[in-house]
Amino acid sequence: MPTEAIIGLLVPFAGTTLGAACAFFMRGNLSALHERSLAGLAAGVMVAASIWSLLLPAIDSSEALGRMAWMPAFMGFWTGTLFILVLDRAIPHLHLDEDEAEGPHTNLARTTLMVLAVTLHNIPEGMAVGVVFAGWLAGESAVTLAGAATLSLGIAIQNFPEGAIISLPLRAEGSSRAQAFAKGTASGVVEPLAALATIVFARQLVPWMPHLLSFAAGAMMYVVMEELVPLMAEGEHSHLPVLMFSLGFTVMMALDVALG
Numbered sequence: 436m437p438t439e440a441i442i443g444l445l446v447p448f449a450g451t452t453l454g455a456a457c458a459f460f461m462r463g464n465l466s467a468l469h470e471r472s473l474a475g476l477a478a479g480v481m482v483a484a485s486i487w488s489l490l491l492p493a494i495d496s497s498e499a500l501g502r503m504a505w506m507p508a509f510m511g512f513w514t515g516t517l518f519i520l521v522l523d524r525a526i527p528h529l530h531l532d533e534d535e536a537e538g539p540h541t542n543l544a545r546t547t548l549m550v551l552a553v554t555l556h557n558i559p560e561g562m563a564v565g566v567v568f569a570g571w572l573a574g575e576s577a578v579t580l581a582g583a584a585t586l587s588l589g590i591a592i593q594n595f596p597e598g599a600i601i602s603l604p605l606r607a608e609g610s611s612r613a614q615a616f617a618k619g620t621a622s623g624v625v626e627p628l629a630a631l632a633t634i635v636f637a638r639q640l641v642p643w644m645p646h647l648l649s650f651a652a653g654a655m656m657y658v659v660m661e662e663l664v665p666l667m668a669e670g671e672h673s674h675l676p677v678l679m680f681s682l683g684f685t686v687m688m689a690l691d692v693a694l695g
Contacts, residue, residue, distance in 0.1 A: 436634075439580060440568045443587040444630045447564055448623045450591030451557070454598020455619025458606045461599075467670050473596035475676035478663035479683025480593035481560075481655050487691040488586040489563060489652035492570070492577040493645040507645035514646070515653025519559055523661065528552035553601045553622040556662060559654030560590050561626035565633025566647045572634070573641045578648075585694045589687045594623060 490508055497504040527538040529548035536548050543551075564587050570578030602619030606612060637647055667676040 437572070439584070440572060440634070443568050443584055444564060444627045444634075446587045447560060447590040447594050447626050447630075450594030451598040451623025451626070452620045454595040454600075455602040455616050455623075457599040458602040458612050458615035458619065461603060468673060468675060470600055471667050471669060471673070471676040472679045473600060474663045474666040475679035476683040477593035477596055478659045478667065479680040479685075480589050480687045481659050481663070481683075482680075483684045483687035483691070484563065484586055484589050485652040485655050485659075487688060488567060488582060488589070489648045489655075492567075492575075492582070493648035493652070495577040496575060496645040496648070507643075508649040508652075511646035511649030512653035512656075515559070515650035515655075516657045517653075518650070519555075519654045519657040519661075522555060522558065523657075526551060526555055528555055550601065550605075550618050550622045552662075553597060553619075554625050556597070556658050557594075557623055557626045558629050559651060559658055560594070561629030562633045563651035563655055564590055564626070565630030566637055566644075566651045568630070569634045569637035570644050570648065573637070573644065575641070575644050578644075581694050582691065585690050589690060590626075592686070593683065594626075598623065 490512070493508040493511065494504050497507045500506065524538060527536055527541040527543060527548060528551040529536040541548070564583075567578055567583040567586050571580050571583045598619050601622055602615040605618055606615040610618070633647075633651075637644070667680065
């Protein structure tokens with residue numbers, strides 16, 4: 436595999452690791468407003484990435500279908516959405532600031548369930564990075580190396596606050612700095628693994644690249660609407676999370692258009 440692809444797969448994981456490292460430098464937990472604002476930033480990046488880095492290339496790749504060029508993107512989007520829905524029901528996990536776990540009943544520790552929640556969140560992000568690099572490796576005209584690298588960088592940017600959001604609550608609940616950092620970092624390991632697996636399988640499914648790109652978009656949008664948007668809206672009303680969403684969206688949009 437080319438060095439560019441290897442680096443691209445690892446950059447998002449580096450973002451999670453750097454965010455988890457906040458456990459060494461910050462005391463206590465993030466305020467509720469800060470958590471909501473960071474969730475807004477992450478949501479904005481993911482929505483913009485889903486559109487410019489995944490859905491639009493998927494539609495461009497299907498231009499031979501004429502007026503039906505939207506169909507592969509439509510089908511792939513729904514397949515990705517339902518895939519994450521199944522995982523959401525099958526894997527026990529606990530969202531931040533919630534008391535009741537989702538998924539099958541389990542006796543796993545609360546901290547483990549919180550890490551599983553972020554891990555579940557990271558699967559579609561890893562798949563998204565994997566599928567764009569697979570498209571580049573396969574010579575797909577709608578996917579460029581610059582575009583793939585831009586998506587990788589964008590995911591890394593929104594992974595930084597995610598790493599902090601998981602490690603700091605673990606630290607506040609009694610974990611040592613090293614334990615909080617390790618668990619926060621571990622939640623991001625699934626991203627390069629999911630990306631690598633996607634590349635391996637996508638190489639065998641090059642004709643289905645539009646479906647795969649939109650599959651990743653559907654998976655990411657499910658996470659945005661099921662986890663990040665509700666977190667943004669929790670608690671006392673504030674405009675800051677919405678402004679952070681707009682910031683994440685426009686930064687990712689600008690990066691994709693300027694560099695992709």
